[in-house]
Amino acid sequence: GEGRAGRQRESTTHCPYCALQCSTVLSGERGGVAVRPSADFPVNRGGLCQKGWTAPSVLAAPDRLLTPLVRAADGTLAPAGWDEALDLVAGRLREIRARHGADAVAVFGGGGLTNEKAYTLGKFARVALGTSQIDYNGRFCMSSAAAATTAAFGLDRGLPFPVTDLDGADVILLAGANPAETMPPLMRHLEGADLVVIDPRRTRTAERAALHLRPAPGTDLALALGLLHLAVTEGLVDQEYVDTRTAGFDAAWEHCTAWWPERVEEVTGVPADELRTAVRMLGGARRAYVLTGRGAEQHSKGSDTVAAFVNLALALGLPGRDGSGFGTLTGQGNGQGGREMGQKADQLPGYRSLADPADRAHVAAVWGVDAKTLPGPGRSAYELLDALGTGAGPRALMVFGANPVVSAPRAAHVTERLRSLDLLVVADFVPSETAALADVVLPVAQWAEEEGTLTSLEGRVLRRRAHLTPPPGVRTDLEVLHALAVRLGQSAGGFPVRPREVFDELRRASAGARADYSGISYARLDAGEALHWPCPAGADGNGAGDGHPGTPRVFLDRFAHPDGRARFTPVDHRPPAREPDAAFPLYGTTGRVLAQYQSGAQTRRVPELVAAAPEVIVEMHPDTARRFGLAEGSMAEVGSVHGTTRARVRVTRAVRPDTVFVPFHFPGAGRANLFTGDALDPRSRMPEFKVSAVRVTPAGER
Ligand code: SF4
Numbered sequence: 001g002e003g004r005a006g007r008q009r010e011s012t013t014h015c016p017y018c019a020l021q022c023s024t025v026l027s028g029e030r031g032g033v034a035v036r037p038s039a040d041f042p043v044n045r046g047g048l049c050q051k052g053w054t055a056p057s058v059l060a061a062p063d064r065l066l067t068p069l070v071r072a073a074d075g076t077l078a079p080a081g082w083d084e085a086l087d088l089v090a091g092r093l094r095e096i097r098a099r100h101g102a103d104a105v106a107v108f109g110g111g112g113l114t115n116e117k118a119y120t121l122g123k124f125a126r127v128a129l130g131t132s133q134i135d136y137n138g139r140f141c142m143s144s145a146a147a148a149t150t151a152a153f154g155l156d157r158g159l160p161f162p163v164t165d166l167d168g169a170d171v172i173l174l175a176g177a178n179p180a181e182t183m184p185p186l187m188r189h190l191e192g193a194d195l196v197v198i199d200p201r202r203t204r205t206a207e208r209a210a211l212h213l214r215p216a217p218g219t220d221l222a223l224a225l226g227l228l229h230l231a232v233t234e235g236l237v238d239q240e241y242v243d244t245r246t247a248g249f250d251a252a253w254e255h256c257t258a259w260w261p262e263r264v265e266e267v268t269g270v271p272a273d274e275l276r277t278a279v280r281m282l283g284g285a286r287r288a289y290v291l292t293g294r295g296a297e298q299h300s301k302g303s304d305t306v307a308a309f310v311n312l313a314l315a316l317g318l319p320g321r322d323g324s325g326f327g328t329l330t331g332q333g334n335g336q337g338g339r340e341m342g343q344k345a346d347q348l349p350g351y352r353s354l355a356d357p358a359d360r361a362h363v364a365a366v367w368g369v370d371a372k373t374l375p376g377p378g379r380s381a382y383e384l385l386d387a388l389g390t391g392a393g394p395r396a397l398m399v400f401g402a403n404p405v406v407s408a409p410r411a412a413h414v415t416e417r418l419r420s421l422d423l424l425v426v427a428d429f430v431p432s433e434t435a436a437l438a439d440v441v442l443p444v445a446q447w448a449e450e451e452g453t454l455t456s457l458e459g460r461v462l463r464r465r466a467h468l469t470p471p472p473g474v475r476t477d478l479e480v481l482h483a484l485a486v487r488l489g490q491s492a493g494g495f496p497v498r499p500r501e502v503f504d505e506l507r508r509a510s511a512g513a514r515a516d517y518s519g520i521s522y523a524r525l526d527a528g529e530a531l532h533w534p535c536p537a538g539a540d541g542n543g544a545g546d547g548h549p550g551t552p553r554v555f556l557d558r559f560a561h562p563d564g565r566a567r568f569t570p571v572d573h574r575p576p577a578r579e580p581d582a583a584f585p586l587y588g589t590t591g592r593v594l595a596q597y598q599s600g601a602q603t604r605r606v607p608e609l610v611a612a613a614p615e616v617i618v619e620m621h622p623d624t625a626r627r628f629g630l631a632e633g634s635m636a637e638v639g640s641v642h643g644t645t646r647a648r649v650r651v652t653r654a655v656r657p658d659t660v661f662v663p664f665h666f667p668g669a670g671r672a673n674l675f676t677g678d679a680l681d682p683r684s685r686m687p688e689f690k691v692s693a694v695r696v697t698p699a700g701e702r
Contacts, residue, residue, distance in 0.1 A: 011467035012038055014454065015052040016112075016447035017597045019158070019330035020044065020183040021456040022052050026448055026467040031060055033448065033467065042164050042530075043456070047185035050595055050609065057606040058446065059468065061430055065443035066473045077441060082475070082483075089398075089440050090487035092423045093129070096396045102130040102375070106384055106394035109136035109343035110401025111332030112598075114452030114464060115517075116502040117477045118334065119349055119509070120495060121400055122342030127367055127494070128485040132375035133394050135345040137402040138338050139381035140409075143684035144302030145292060145328035146339060151303075152310045152567050153319065154560030155514050156351070157459040158336050159327040160319070161553045162532070168323055169193040171285035173278070175220060175309050176295020176690075177329050180204035181594045186329075194285075196278050198223060199295055200589065201619075201661055202654040211278055215268035217587040217659055218576035218691040220296050224308035225256040225573060226264030227279050231315050233260075234276070236283030238317025245320065245565055252311045252568035259573075267573070283316055287323040294331060294591070298689040300577045300679040307569035314566055320555030330457040332598070337455030340515040341506065345384070346377040349506055350513025359513075366509045368494065380685030382409060382678060389420030396423035400477055405433040406599035407664065409687040411673035412643045427480055432601040433667050444477050445470035451499045453525065459532045459554070461517065463525045478502065511537060514560065519548040576691040577679030578641070580658070586624070587659040588638055588694035590672040600665035616670035618647035619661040620696065625651045628696050635699040638662060640692045643674035646699050660696060664689075 008028070014021040023041030028034045033056040037048045068085035069077040080088075096104050107125040109118060118136075125134035146156040153160070166172065166189040173196045179186040181204045194210035197203070198220055206212040215223050231237055232253065242249050261272035282288050290313040296305045306328065313319050313326035330336050342349040342363075352359035354377045364371035379387060385408055387393030397418070408414040418424055418437050426438040429446040449470040455461050470476065475483075478497045485495040496502050500522050511518035516534040524531060524547065531550035558564030580586055595612035597603045604610060618638050620630065630636050632651045637644050638660060646669045647662055655661050664672040679688040 011465045013448065013465040013467065014462050015048065015333075016055050016058070016602070017051050017333055018183050019332060019335045019457040020186055021333060021454060021462055022048050022185055024048065024052065026056070030468050030471070033059055042162070043458070044185040045188060047188060049184040050612065051597055051603060054606045054608045056448070057608075058430075058602045059448055061605040063431055063605070064471070065429055065431060065441060066471055067443060069441040071439045077438070085440055085442060086483050086487060089425050090484055093396060093488065096422055097129070100395055103133050103378075104395045105129050105131050106133035106388070106397045107131070108381070108384065108397060108399045108402055108404065109134065109338070111136065111138035111141055111335040111338040113334060113338060113343070113401040113477070114450070114454055114499070115334065115337040115341055115461075115506060116452045116499040117400070118338045118341035118343045119506040120478055120481050120502055122349065123367060124481045124485055124495065126374055127369055128488045128490050130373070130375060132378035133384060134343060134378055135381040135384050136338065136343045137381060137404065137407055138332060138335055138344070139685060140298075140407060140687060140689070141294070141331045142297070142328070142335050142339055144297035144299070144681055144686045145306050147303040147684040148306035148310060148569070149328065151569055152307065152314070153555060155554065156339070157533075157554055158330040159458045160555050161325050161327065161458070162460070163189055163458050165323065165325070166190060166289060167192060169287050169289050171196065171281050171288045173282055173288070173290045174198065174205060175224070175290070175292045176297065177291055177293025178203040178205045178295070178591070179329065180208060182331070182592050183329070184594070194281060196281055200656055200659055211274065211281065213270045213274055213278060214656060215270050216656070217589050218299060219268040219573070221301055221305040221308050221571065222259065222264055222267045222573040223270060223275070224305065224312055225259040226261060226268070226275055228252070228308070228312045228315055229256045229259045230261060230275055230279040231283055231312060234279060234283065236279060237315045241317030242315065245559070246314050246568060247563070247565045248568035248570070249315070251570040255570045255572045288316065288318055289324060290318060290326045291329055293329045295690060297328070298686060299691060300681050300688040301574055302681045302686045303683045304571040307571045311568050311571070314568055319566060320559060322553070322556060334454040336457055336459060337453070337461070340455070345380055348509070350510030350517070351515045352513050362512070363509050366505065380680070382680060382687050383685065385414045385417055386678065388417040395421060396425075397421055398425045398427075399434055400427045403432040403434045403599035403601045405437065406601075406667055406671055406673065409673050409676040409689060410642050410678045411671045411676075427477055428601070429474070430601055430605060432599070442480050443474045444480060445474055450476055453503060455533070461520050461525060461531050461533060463522070507537070520550070577677065577688055578693045580693045584640055584693035584695050586694050586696065588640060588675050588692040589659060589661050589690050590664045590676060591661060592665065593663045596663065596665035598665065600667065603665065604667070613665075616645070616647040616662065616666035616672070617650040618696065619650050619652050619655045621653060621655050621657040622651050623657045624660065624696070625649060630696060630698055637697050637699040638675055638694050639697070640675040640677065640694045642677045642692070645672055645674045646670055660694065
């Protein structure tokens with residue numbers, strides 16, 4: 001609220017980082033902003049992790065971008081005025097489009113962008129640029145979960161129930177999720193349950209588990225098939241639920257008849273007894289949940305792996321039941337909203353499909369364009385990056401809210417593709433590794449300087465509020481897109497700069513769609529209503545009145561398929577794209593650490609977080625360190641056929657002797673993604689971040 005004399009001005013908003021979207025209260029002026037958790041928000045209940053507590057540091061980052069930068073003749077990035085920079089970008093975009101066609105211009109977005117920005121970015125690409133070439137970094141995050149749950153339930157909402165429902169659970173199975181490290185306040189909601197954790201690493205979450213299953217990397221699909229097999233043979237299937245609420249059980253069962261426990265043990269390394277214990281715990285619980293995270297999803301078979309865990313949950317009768325369920329733990333701050341708003345290669349706002357004539361017609365009408373002019377689906381994120389600057393690929397790229405030089409797989413190759421472009425434009429608030437390669441850098445506002453909405457992992461739409469005005473010289477992403485759209489010949493009214501106006505438009509674009517926001521308004525959110533989508537407008541059509549109460553639990557009565565039934569998906573196990581061999585004898589896997597976030601562009605600028613996690617490490621088992629002649633604290637090279645990462649050795653029994661782990665937050669030669677490859681999931685187009693075949697060798701200190 002606005003301060004009065006003698007009272008400090010405070011703003012209630014949300015953390016800039018992960019999808020838990022902890023509520024915070026900001027106070028103080030620029031340079032001295034203080035943060036505290038708000039006590040009454042049910043998700044974090046007065047808790048924040050180290051990243052949330054220190055987030056104001058990023059507002060005062062010493063290398064904050066405060067003026068546009070344009071690549072000068074001598075190759076350096078030189079300060080420029082806004083008009084100069086925007087004229088240059090629009091002129092080059094027009095030129096490249098005239099010479100090579102509309103698809104020669106591409107857009108890369110981010111799962112941290114507000115709903116309003118993600119929506120406008122999709123509209124900008126399809127209307128102002130007329131390109132099909134737009135995708136975003138959420139492809140690297142949630143796409144496998146989205147593909148699998150859309151097929152199973154007819155709808156992709158990460159948690160189809162509120163986070164607080166987990167408080168009442170007796171047993172929770174976490175497959176490839178490490179919330180104790182990635183979103184610590186969530187652990188408060190898991191305290192009452194016995195945890196079954198599936199993870200090759202002994203993570204902080206696994207340390208708190210009643211049972212920890214440690215499969216070899218890339219084998220969790222076999223493990224899930226084995227659990228379903230045991231659910232059947234142990235008589236734990238909820239037959240009435242399967243008969244009345246699902247379809248396709250027989251086909252799914254056929255694929256796992258051969259996955260008896262001893263065979264699963266052989267493939268995964270998990271003892272058959274532990275499998276039995278796990279399925280008995282889960283099947284015997286009154287209230288149970290199955291949750292997946294990136295560990296199960298970031299594979300070339302990620303969507304099938306999630307489907308196998310969905311099958312297990314369906315057989316046990318969990319999804320759509322009060323007090324039980326299946327969910328996926330979304331990662332990025334607006335990972336949920338970001339994947340609904342139309343910055344994905346195949347989607348229009350509200351999860352509408354670019355391939356569906358009725359969906360195209362609806363959105364075209366809202367945008368005031370002819371549906372025939374809307375481009376079709378484009379390339380997925382990695383395929384887009386891989387095609388840059390090649391014969392058939394885009395010649396220009398605009399990046400908003402992403403840092404693919406660090407976060408994309410096969411990073412050396414992607415960096416080379418970015419360098420080969422005729423034009424690279426990056427909008428960011430700090431000079432990220434990707435901005436360093438740009439021809440034009442546009443300085444934009446960040447979290448505490450802007451209004452908007454985000455949709456958290458539980459499908460709840462939240463208000464982000466501006467506590468500060470952006471520093472002089474800095475514009476919002478919406479202002480940047482507006483100015484470029486106008487320069488590209490669009491009407492000023494087509495690209496509003498006020499987030500509230502954009503939100504009102506996206507409500508109409510999503511009306512009647514699966515992710516329906518039409519009944520949500522800033523007024524309702526500001527009045528403190530807890531609104532989870534779908535939230536269709538009331539009979540008055542504007543939804544701002546006595547509107548729909550929102551849908552905290554989406555599948556209680558029926559699933560979102562036309563017949564109301566969930567679908568089993570028949571899936572089978574297959575090995576990762578590349579298994580360890582004589583030359584590359586170990587599994588290399590990547591992930592996160594508590595004190596850093598994603599590509600680290602923000603958290604590597606926070607002194608407390610740098611002190612806690614200053615540099616890239618490679619975790620390896622003592623036997624592995626001995627075998628390859630590496631000592632604690634020495635530098636190692638972790639190499640695959642794709643490239644080599646330099647990291648400091650941390651010897652720990654938390655990893656298996658056949659596996660090394662490298663967090664992906666660090667830049668330069670320490671990028672974990674230098675060794676990850678380009679194998680993609682055929683359905684979700686998710687890269688295989690979690691399994692590479694690597695070797696480790698000693699490296700000299702630089
Ligand atoms: Fe921010 Fe996530 Fe930490 Fe909460 S758990 S403070 S949202 S990073």
